[in-house]
Amino acid sequence: MNDDDAHSTSRPLHILIVGAGIGGLSAAIALRQQGHDVEIYEQSKLSQETGAAIHLASNANGLLRRLGLRVEDIGAVECTHVTEYLPYNGELKYQIDVKTIGDKLWAHPWHLVHRAHLHTALREMATGPDGKGNPAKLHLGSRVKLADQENASITLEDGTRVQGDLLVGADGVHSRTRVSIPGGDKKPFDSGKSAFRFLIPTEALASDTRTAAAVAKPGSLTMWIAEDRRVVMYPCLNNTLMNFICIHPSKESETDITGGGWQETGSKDRMLDIFKDFHPSVKAIIEKAEEPKLWKLLDMEPMPTFISGRLALIGDAAHPFLPHQGQGGGQAIEDAVSLAALLPLGTSPDDIPDRIKIYEECRFERSHKIQEFTRTAGKDATELAKEGKKLDMMEYQLYNFNHDAWDYSKNALQKSLEAQDPKTRFRSPLSFGPSPGPRRPLGLDPSHPTIQALRKSKPETSTNYSVRFKSSRTYLQNLLPPGFAFTSPGTLAFASIMCTTLDGMTWLGGGGYSYCGLYIHGVNYTKRDGSKIYGTFLSVLFENLADPIITGRAELGMPKLFADIDVQHHGEGGDCSISLSWRGELFGKVEISKLEKEERAAVNSVGHSEPPQGGPGPPPSPPEQGLFCYRYVPAVGEPGKVDAEYAVFLPKAEPQPSADPSETLATKVASVKFEAGDWQSLPTLHNIVKGLAEVPIYGIEEARFTKGLGVEDLTAAKRVE
Template structure:
């Protein structure tokens, strides 16, 4: 995998995985389904797993099911009950109806499956021709000699070098890749306990009157003594019982090396270790054939699971003791979380940051479950000496109640949003950054594989406006704190302006209308005494909820809903505002015509006349004001936010949008006061608008423009 291929779509990552155990194959399958190219390097010839069973609790079983692996299809047995018996007389200590409890709490079942069957299913799904994505390539008898985390290269003992974008160390408790992590050259050590493992056919136990009463199909059964225990549970369609017999290491002298899983144990020694257990239990384990024994290994906490372009998963990162059956589950969680953080389209340059997210997702959780597991495996005397209590329900709630895919996906979305300066948020916040006019679909630009909507035509607007003279002293009542008029006179200028937008990309090619009262000649005095000049937007009616919400949340504009009807017919234009049939505003314009071009007749422009005595002309307006006001919940009259907003005038640019203008001096503006029965939510605003005096119409016009601003330059003044 040394050469790149050309892809029409997003480029897949080339990923090298050291180790083809359950964690490595889970990673290969999950990353294959994300669309990446995978090479797996396994030092054994057949990639065989040992003859033992494994727990697939809800937290990891759901991840497997998401990837198309269903335990019931490979002989998995759903765990319906958990029972503990006293070891010396086989009396029941407690019984937990696990299935009934799980159906109330967990989204996915708890299965008990033969480890080799799960391994085979994962391998076939990862490297088989069927399924989403390109099949992973499995290299058997491939001993990894060294890895280069900085350059994502892997060298085999025969000298072959493979280059990728990412390395994954899934090479188990005796990992070689682990030493590449700074400070991570750690060795697993004996936990003080060892375990015998073996399988017994259920039929063999049921045919013996002494052992038959112990058989509990679909049930996890335990006999726990002071410093030794026997755990029994079914697998392979309830035809075999898997046994784990944990005891002090010195009593069986198990191997702690790399071949420990395959070490044959002594049945006689095993029976001697459990000589004080009930006779039926001893009769059961006496039926074991070729029991395996090995030391249960633990390891100090790694400083990190990642370094440069290397990520560790499973036992390579965090070896697990078996006391909660979470070792395989946490390896699967690692694999799926890593894949969730690397969707198709992730660039090689993003690898380092994504691995940091992976470490954030997995480091605390894996180590917390490790600590739970250590506590669950302690002898009663050890717990008493340390003052600890065993709360298995607390452990199960934490272990089972997690979805690594959803958790990592949310972590990625939050990260991408933080990297995207255009991403915006508003209520409801939990769904991530929001779509709107200033971020179509609400997606960060890094989502190259997701198509944005395209409008069938250009964005365009048609604005009908009337500018008129009115009372400054009345309009001052509509200005918030910090605003005043630039002119000392009692005459002021305001406009009613109605714009109809169409072809809006962020609305799927549709449009809407808005109509507002704009007060001209306003200045805002900042705390340092500086002044900003512009037009103040007192109220803006809109006939679509989406722009109302985005404008209020993102711009602080005073937006309200009403029905708006606006049209231009020949030389006439009209605007009508109403709420459920109750009209409260009417604007009419007649005699519209194109403005006459300025006459030059070859005569030079006259020299400007000297300014007559009197007040200076008002300063040029710099943009538009609004006022953000957010009331506090449960505290009438108090605010959570209250401040002035300013939208600067855009700088003129070459190739500005084409426009068409019609003008007139013949216009009427009429607002009608309506009571609360007619306008239950708007009567206060309608009354205030009806009281605005219209002394004279200065100008009326219709302007059509191709190209619409998203008003994204709005900013808080102070």
């Protein structure tokens, strides 16, 4: 019985969500998929909204894909360029090819989608019959009068009281649930700016010579930014509609605002007057607007906390966002998914206060930091100069996009659970007595005539199979020990499963063995003096012979474990497969197909060609210098304490004179799959294989088969410091 089976008889939590906006519906979907019973209470009748689009950057888009929604299927447009023109003369200021940069950095594309279409899709996923878990129940026209955070209950204005296990406040900037949190009596205030918003058919702009240039590049986000006002345009609905937001000082349109809501109708004449000094092409665009909407951009002082008792706030109820970086909806989605990640089926009602504390730890600093970035990005140039601030949009974008709230929160939960168990320990087998070191027979130097004779009579050979794939930086970061980090700023990371079969090993009497491990590329280690070493990190290595496991752990500090490894290579240029098992329990399978001969390229330390460098975006990462691993030796009889832990580094070896790769084949057709099993079938490996099974694989980069003479001497491995 695996973990999911163990939890299948657990009572689902009864979760009440106040608010059916993007955050509330995303939470309903994620919590439903975790196996819980969800009810949503929405004060409105959810009439169809018009006239707005929304950004879904990599950080949010990846979460929606995890939930099962590909927004391109509902008309979303991938953002391919960011363009800024000077507002008064219309000259090009800059244009950035964000798709090319994004393909290198981000695990998921940046999409632009009509808000109403996204909302409809989320509502169907939350309440529809299809999908994992029981459909959420949506109650419309249900205005909340009172929220009881200690008992997770709400009282509606008609007097109805509803009791749950957890209460989620997703009721927006004018939240009624927020006041139930100590310090939650914050009131939103006018930020000093307001915005007109409207949609124009792309064809109407393309057919007008005055405006055609603005829509010449499909997928382009375009801006005209002046001192205290700006126009921003981007596409949605399969590039057939252009969404506009025209931000300006509130005082110039405040007489037109009566209620301050999203559906206030603004004055087109007022809008034309406010932007009268802009380039004629911009004024020609504004002339095409029909019934623009107008609303004040509201801000709010930071909340002291997002949680209290059994109540957790998400989205604008917790942290209202100005629109200057397009992260408001994305942060609501992050909140929703983070909360659900911390509440797997099997969570008891008594666990909820502790779980939502972890939720706040995961979300408080990040959401407030992006909120502050957004405020800075929206300031006028004179304000920035007066405050001594500078805009660093690359810093903001890297921080905003470079996150996976699900992986981050799951890791936080795992660490919390481990800390609560006093018996949890990290084990590492130790050797005893003298033993032969890796690649070195006991008592004999490699240059000894006996060793040389053995190597001549039966040369050492290696056969290597490797699959390199794209993955999530956030998930893989969780596998890195202290001191390690990714060198690239993107959410996209690269890793490999590599399997090698060795034969003719002199230190094993002419025999051999196989090993297979997970290698994480593009990693650096920061030393105490601040300098960095760049390389690949070996997170786990399975081997099928005890001797190299014992010596490799004791003398090299490598994370070696036992597994049966079966390698099958089906003929010259044919398919090959690798199976990993423990006492007959299959837990890993690698398959490589359509191998073809390839000219030998520059190959890195784990058998992969170096990625191309250059092009737009951040500068290329420094070349990798070798292989990292991490030695951990627990203290005997003292769970949680350690006798030794430190980074180990194996520099890249110069090619040996005897090394002679006789064959190199390559392909892009490969697959990697791990099955976690359970504590009965994989009693000592379950936690590790479970982690491997959860490694996201976004696509295969390459697979290689190499066969050659000579085996690298690993005795150069050294403690870093």
